[in-house]
Amino acid sequence: MKKIEIIIKAEKLEELKDELTNCGISGMMITNIMGFGTQKGYTPMYRGSHTAVNLLPKLKVETVVADNIAQKVIDVAVKVNKTGNMGDGKIFIYDVEDAVRVRTGETGNDAI
Numbered sequence: 001m002k003k004i005e006i007i008i009k010a011e012k013l014e015e016l017k018d019e020l021t022n023c024g025i026s027g028m029m030i031t032n033i034m035g036f037g038t039q040k041g042y043t044p045m046y047r048g049s050h051t052a053v054n055l056l057p058k059l060k061v062e063t064v065v066a067d068n069i070a071q072k073v074i075d076v077a078v079k080v081n082k083t084g085n086m087g088d089g090k091i092f093i094y095d096v097e098d099a100v101r102v103r104t105g106e107t108g109n110d111a112i
Contacts, residue, residue: 001096
């Protein structure tokens with residue numbers, strides 16, 4: 001199993017959710033986050049003065065999937081979020097040793 005964390009712009013969420021659901025994922029978690037990467041924020045004009053905004057609002061979409069669909073999920077996430085501009089996001093992939101569904105006691109792929 002793989003845990004996939006996808007960092008995205010908020011406006012891409014609905015399209016990403018639809019595409020991931022079509023890939024066969026069974027669930028996801030979404031968290032509001034703030035951060036910066038290569039983009040390093042931006043400097044807007046506010047009431048006549050420049051204000052540095054170093055942390056940008058993003059969303060973190062997390063899902064755990066079976067190994068056989070992990071690459072498909074990653075490919076879809078890249079396709080949906082890629083604009084070619086800075087700030088398109090990042091994807092992190094982790095190995096998951098095991099999962100347990102608390103309600104039934106199922107483990108492994110059956111639990112996800």
